[in-house]
Amino acid sequence: MAGLLDGKVAIVTGAGHGIGRGHALELARHGASVVVNDLGTSVHGEGRGRDADEVVDIITSRGGKAAADYGDVSSEADVEAMVKTALDDFGQLDIVVNNAGIVRDKVIWNMGVDDFDLVMAVHVRGTWLLSRAAARHWRQVAKASAEPSVYGRLINTTSGAGLSGNFGQSNYAAAKAAIVGMTLTISLELASIGVTANVIGPGGRTRISSTMPGAEAPKDFDPTDDSEFDPLDPTLSAPVVAWLASPEADHVSGQVIKAFSESIQLMGGWRAEATVNNGGQRWDATKLGALFATDVFKTRAPGLRLGS
Numbered sequence: 357m358a359g360l361l362d363g364k365v366a367i368v369t370g371a372g373h374g375i376g377r378g379h380a381l382e383l384a385r386h387g388a389s390v391v392v393n394d395l396g397t398s399v400h401g402e403g404r405g406r407d408a409d410e411v412v413d414i415i416t417s418r419g420g421k422a423a424a425d426y427g428d429v430s431s432e433a434d435v436e437a438m439v440k441t442a443l444d445d446f447g448q449l450d451i452v453v454n455n456a457g458i459v460r461d462k463v464i465w466n467m468g469v470d471d472f473d474l475v476m477a478v479h480v481r482g483t484w485l486l487s488r489a490a491a492r493h494w495r496q497v498a499k500a501s502a503e504p505s506v507y508g509r510l511i512n513t514t515s516g517a518g519l520s521g522n523f524g525q526s527n528y529a530a531a532k533a534a535i536v537g538m539t540l541t542i543s544l545e546l547a548s549i550g551v552t553a554n555v556i557g558p559g560g561r562t563r564i565s566s567t568m569p570g571a572e573a574p575k576d577f578d579p580t581d582d583s584e585f586d587p588l589d590p591t592l593s594a595p596v597v598a599w600l601a602s603p604e605a606d607h608v609s610g611q612v613i614k615a616f617s618e619s620i621q622l623m624g625g626w627r628a629e630a631t632v633n634n635g636g637q638r639w640d641a642t643k644l645g646a647l648f649a650t651d652v653f654k655t656r657a658p659g660l661r662l663g664s
């Protein structure tokens with residue numbers, strides 16, 4: 357049976373565990389060759405290891421193609437090397453899934469600058485570095501080609517914290533919101549060469565979610581195992597990522613799609629909930645209280661509008 361991603365080459369970052377592991381196994385199941393990146397670090401970003409190896413072994417034992425990469429997504433040199441691995445080992449680069457992540461949760465008054473900087477470095481700088489490297493590569497391919505567009509799929513990762521905020525995560529929420537703005541911008545910048553850029557909001561029981569009070573211990577899941585449905589299986593977003601990475605999704609770009617448990621949700625962006633107009637005059641701060649109550653928050657009935 358032809359695979360949805362036959363002949364395609366993907367990089368998945370942070371693919372040694374949890375959600376990224378699921379993406380890598382699912383992309384490989386559909387025929388993609390996968391560079392399995394993972395720094396092999398703790399959930400708080402300490403240490404490094406060869407956690408990518410097990411995922412590579414699983415893919416190759418199933419007849420797929422994969423290469424391990426132990427680089428740090430926040431290092432420019434490591435990210436360049438990751439792209440080189442895709443090109444040297446598999447001859448091309450079609451799909452990039454920026455998924456690597458860590459957490460360093462604390463309420464803002466207890467959070468150190470190092471906790472802020474490391475979370476921003478892994479999520480924002482890391483996502484930006486690999487997005488940039490892929491964009492440069494796809495533009496080069498486009499320039500050298502007679503075709504008007506090239507094959508390129510960029511899928512970056514947000515979270516509920518970035519979309520709505522979460523207690524104790526001012527660093528992580530800022531990073532995950534930044535990834536949304538970054539990806540929407542890249543989707544505009546790459547549209548003319550046919551490359552799509554979207555955001556996935558995954559979820560599930562992983563090392564990251566197990567840092568929440570009362571959460572269950574993480575467990576490795578396999579997206580190819582259909583024997584039982586676990587609503588906290590972190591690989592449940594992997595089929596959506598595989599589809600976004602596929603030729604079928606060539607019309608989908610600049611979207612934020614949450615996919616966890618049994619639901620897929622297309623997220624709506626910020627929009628004006630209420631608009632008041634000053635009729636070409638400067639606002640008067642002393643009159644804004646009444647205006648906000650009646651016409652913005654609508655917490656007070658307007659009653660008679662004197663002077664109108």
Ligand SMILES: NC(=O)c1ccc[n+]([C@@H]2O[C@H](COP(=O)([O-])OP(=O)(O)OC[C@H]3O[C@@H](n4cnc5c(N)ncnc54)[C@H](O)[C@@H]3O)[C@@H](O)[C@H]2O)c1
Nearest residue numbers: 370373374375395396397429456457515559560562563564
């Ligand atoms: N678990 C959830 O409920 C949830 C919800 C929303 C979003 N997310 C996001 O999903 C992504 C994956 O998280 P997860 O829950 O699977 O956690 P996880 O800890 O199981 O996996 C994250 C992986 O990223 C790797 N990593 C960390 N820093 C790295 C770096 N600098 N370079 C390369 N690899 C690095 C880790 O070694 C780890 O294998 C993250 O971006 C996270 O923010 C998770």
